[in-house]
Amino acid sequence: MSQATSVPSHEHHEHAHPPGLQHHFTDMKQQFEASKIGMWLFLVTEVLLFGGLFVGYGIMHSKHPEAFIAAHSHLDWRLGALNTIILLVSSFTMVMGVWAAQTGQKQKLIGYLTTTFVLAGAFMVVKYFEYSHKFHEGLLPGKFYAHQGDTVPGQFMFFSFYFMMTGLHGIHVLLGMVAIAWLIYRASKGHFSSQYYGPVDMVGLYWHLVDLIWIYLFPLMYLLS
Amino acid sequence: MEHTHEHDHHITGPKTYLAVIGALLVLTIITVWVAQFDFGAANTVVALLVASFKGALVALYFMHLRHDKFNAVIFVGGLLFLGVFLIFSLFDISTRQTVLPSNLKEPVQAFPGAPLGKPVQPSTGMPKGQAPSMPQ
Amino acid sequence: MAQENVLQANGHSAGAHLDYLDSSKGLWSWMSTVDHKRIGLMYLWSVVLFMIVGGLLALLIRMELLTPGPTIMDAETYNRAFTLHGAVMVFLVIIPGIPAALGNFALPLLLGAKDVAFPRLNLTSYWIYVFGALMALSTLVLGGVDTGWTFYTPYSSTTGGGVSMMVLAAFVLGFSSIFTGVNFIATIHKMRAPGMGWFELPLFAWGMYATALIQILATPVLGITLLLLVMERVLSVGIFDPNLGGDPVLFQHFFWFYSHPAVYIMILPAMAIISEVIPVFSKKTIFGYKAIAFSSVAIALLGFLVWAHHMFTAGMSLFAGAIFSFITFFIAVPSAIKVFNWIATMWRGSISMKAPMIHAVNFLLIFTIGGLTGLFLAALSTDVHLHDTYFVVAHFHYVMAGSNLIALLAGLHYWWPKMFGRMYNEKLAAIAAALIFIGFNATFLPQFLMGSRGMPRRYYNYLEQFQTMHVLSTIGSWILAVGLFLCLGVLLASLRGKKNASANPWGGKTLEWQAASPPITHNFEDTPVMIHGPYDYRPQPVPVAVEREQGVSH
Numbered sequence: 001m002s003q004a005t006s007v008p009s010h011e012h013h014e015h016a017h018p019p020g021l022q023h024h025f026t027d028m029k030q031q032f033e034a035s036k037i038g039m040w041l042f043l044v045t046e047v048l049l050f051g052g053l054f055v056g057y058g059i060m061h062s063k064h065p066e067a068f069i070a071a072h073s074h075l076d077w078r079l080g081a082l083n084t085i086i087l088l089v090s091s092f093t094m095v096m097g098v099w100a101a102q103t104g105q106k107q108k109l110i111g112y113l114t115t116t117f118v119l120a121g122a123f124m125v126v127k128y129f130e131y132s133h134k135f136h137e138g139l140l141p142g143k144f145y146a147h148q149g150d151t152v153p154g155q156f157m158f159f160s161f162y163f164m165m166t167g168l169h170g171i172h173v174l175l176g177m178v179a180i181a182w183l184i185y186r187a188s189k190g191h192f193s194s195q196y197y198g199p200v201d202m203v204g205l206y207w208h209l210v211d212l213i214w215i216y217l218f219p220l221m222y223l224l225s
Numbered sequence: 226m227e228h229t230h231e232h233d234h235h236i237t238g239p240k241t242y243l244a245v246i247g248a249l250l251v252l253t254i255i256t257v258w259v260a261q262f263d264f265g266a267a268n269t270v271v272a273l274l275v276a277s278f279k280g281a282l283v284a285l286y287f288m289h290l291r292h293d294k295f296n297a298v299i300f301v302g303g304l305l306f307l308g309v310f311l312i313f314s315l316f317d318i319s320t321r322q323t324v325l326p327s328n329l330k331e332p333v334q335a336f337p338g339a340p341l342g343k344p345v346q347p348s349t350g351m352p353k354g355q356a357p358s359m360p361q
Numbered sequence: 362m363a364q365e366n367v368l369q370a371n372g373h374s375a376g377a378h379l380d381y382l383d384s385s386k387g388l389w390s391w392m393s394t395v396d397h398k399r400i401g402l403m404y405l406w407s408v409v410l411f412m413i414v415g416g417l418l419a420l421l422i423r424m425e426l427l428t429p430g431p432t433i434m435d436a437e438t439y440n441r442a443f444t445l446h447g448a449v450m451v452f453l454v455i456i457p458g459i460p461a462a463l464g465n466f467a468l469p470l471l472l473g474a475k476d477v478a479f480p481r482l483n484l485t486s487y488w489i490y491v492f493g494a495l496m497a498l499s500t501l502v503l504g505g506v507d508t509g510w511t512f513y514t515p516y517s518s519t520t521g522g523g524v525s526m527m528v529l530a531a532f533v534l535g536f537s538s539i540f541t542g543v544n545f546i547a548t549i550h551k552m553r554a555p556g557m558g559w560f561e562l563p564l565f566a567w568g569m570y571a572t573a574l575i576q577i578l579a580t581p582v583l584g585i586t587l588l589l590l591v592m593e594r595v596l597s598v599g600i601f602d603p604n605l606g607g608d609p610v611l612f613q614h615f616f617w618f619y620s621h622p623a624v625y626i627m628i629l630p631a632m633a634i635i636s637e638v639i640p641v642f643s644k645k646t647i648f649g650y651k652a653i654a655f656s657s658v659a660i661a662l663l664g665f666l667v668w669a670h671h672m673f674t675a676g677m678s679l680f681a682g683a684i685f686s687f688i689t690f691f692i693a694v695p696s697a698i699k700v701f702n703w704i705a706t707m708w709r710g711s712i713s714m715k716a717p718m719i720h721a722v723n724f725l726l727i728f729t730i731g732g733l734t735g736l737f738l739a740a741l742s743t744d745v746h747l748h749d750t751y752f753v754v755a756h757f758h759y760v761m762a763g764s765n766l767i768a769l770l771a772g773l774h775y776w777w778p779k780m781f782g783r784m785y786n787e788k789l790a791a792i793a794a795a796l797i798f799i800g801f802n803a804t805f806l807p808q809f810l811m812g813s814r815g816m817p818r819r820y821y822n823y824l825e826q827f828q829t830m831h832v833l834s835t836i837g838s839w840i841l842a843v844g845l846f847l848c849l850g851v852l853l854a855s856l857r858g859k860k861n862a863s864a865n866p867w868g869g870k871t872l873e874w875q876a877a878s879p880p881i882t883h884n885f886e887d888t889p890v891m892i893h894g895p896y897d898y899r900p901q902p903v904p905v906a907v908e909r910e911q912g913v914s915h
Binding site for chain 3: 313
């Protein structure tokens, strides 16, 4: 969606357009507001996509509470908390990036975006260690579950949801990293100004949503009791 | 609060953002802290309440919904429909009665295809003893 | 795109005033276009192509059912044929049919805009659609799919064949649908012509808005449902598998949370077209503008609260059944409001029975039959008798196929002069419309009868006593096919002639008729301003501004 605002201006007809304005919009305000509505609608679809998993998780959890509680103790809540903090701080650096763009500070914008990118990478590194530990223990989804010495049946289902939900979330983090890298590239080319910062704002919204989903995943996955 | 003349949007400053991230980190500690207590059935509710408080901070300040009424309506509308999905599904799930077929005396165990310590055996779509069709 | 820029750079050269069909040449200029009108046409031809595929499958199915027992194919092939027919018709024809094809073409014109809000997203959505369609058709070589288009578990998670591919195809097609929805909502909010308030919006735009709401709110849930089904097949995650502590009926909740609102994705655009056609050919202001506009939104929102009426006999709790049955009856109200308003619009109007209007009147009849028979199925007790019989098949074909298809044809005949600048042969178009109406009813009315007498749906074989009605139904399908091919032939034949359509051949009052036929690439020479209401057929139309002040209603 953010691409909608990204076309270099077309010189056409008599009137000159400000840079970043597409031909079919009247002015920057119309373009900015339209892309913002589009972005929020897209975020709603993301919420409902994850929402389906949350509803499935909730219903299966209420159906098999013992299995879910027994299974969650295989997760290390400290790693989950660490990742929560990493994502929250990255959300903060992202919003500071938006502020830097709004106030036209190019160097600060690049700095904040790079920090966000590094934090997102750190999140994925922690995730990698978590996943490889689970793989090693045989704590795998569905029919691949091979953990020995369980005392409560049905723990595979918790890991089905664990991998589907954190996996889908991880894919979103990776896509976010691609988008942020694209912003860093464009910012270094000097594309953004206090008049035109739509793409930074849109990617920012997306990044906060990724953070928002993790805020719910953390207690539901790591802190069951 | 400054205004840019072009967009007429509020620009929130770094001070506010610092305060919000501080609050979010404190709330993360609270999330972990409340998880140690046993509120019985309300455990999940308490955890979700704290998470929602954090989520509201992110949405209102980082995502600027405080100054963006229209898009706030879109977002909250989406959440409402998620609520409809959950609650209306629960109308069924939570009020279902167990009806036993005549050849069963008691309900089957929770995970008939995954007894303790055995590999997980999904349904095959075939009666017992017949070769499963190949799912792929 | 590049060529377009050259033309724009030339400013007032002759090229800038060429219509959108001729403004640039070559296949690539179409494949890479961001012009909503061209994207609309590409959708249109794709939809027509897949409608022919799905229609031929339907003819084969009907042929097989001509006699009890094997007629032309074996049972396995039959199962795959009806599944592919359902999947192709639902995901490739009906859902994108009106919104993506006609909506893309007409919506910006109706709003007086240069384009949709996100033209490149629009093009992306088209290519995603093509990709998804290829995925869906590739199941033919992967061994076919025999689950029915609803993919019910646990059968779909255990049977072989190309189920995963078909399910992923539907997932991909969902993105296309979502992008169209996002585009339309942003367009209607932000791209309206100066002077066009919410209640000067053409009703087509209201219908598209309601449709887009559903596309955005429901499609993601289908996406995750289908992903869960694939995960169930690949990993056996357990959520829908009773053997692993899961709940197969939960799949039906997930599936119908999307797919019931999706039937309103199919019918709301149809209603939207009818709301445009009827006032124009009755030369009369639409009756109850606000009632029609709000009932569109009401249908869209209420449509989310009724999904489990597909599951009354699936083992759902009686409590939930009662709630869903109760709410389902309510959704008949806004639908009926619309029908009454259309009839009131026609009353004492100066009706001209041109091809679009013939289709619109056919729509009224077919939609009423389809809607009323829905009430039988909404009632808990009668549904136990009628569930999974041909009564259901006939009901949803009346609503999804009949109403949607005939409205699509109404819209196509209505906007055809605008699309291509050519008039078609009126008389032959009217004959085709009559054949389609007769053929459709001959196909599906007998199915109500045999369904109520117990003929189950999706069965390969049947009892002797049902044969007369099956034969009637099969003959009906031939008449329907002849009508549809005649209709297509009449429209295509018009393309061979000269561009002979005037800018406003029907005397419509909405903004698209102010553009040339066919329009230039940027639609209007000058941005149009809304001067009078979209359906203001009074001898001297009252200016919008005055009307707003005086509070005159439409």
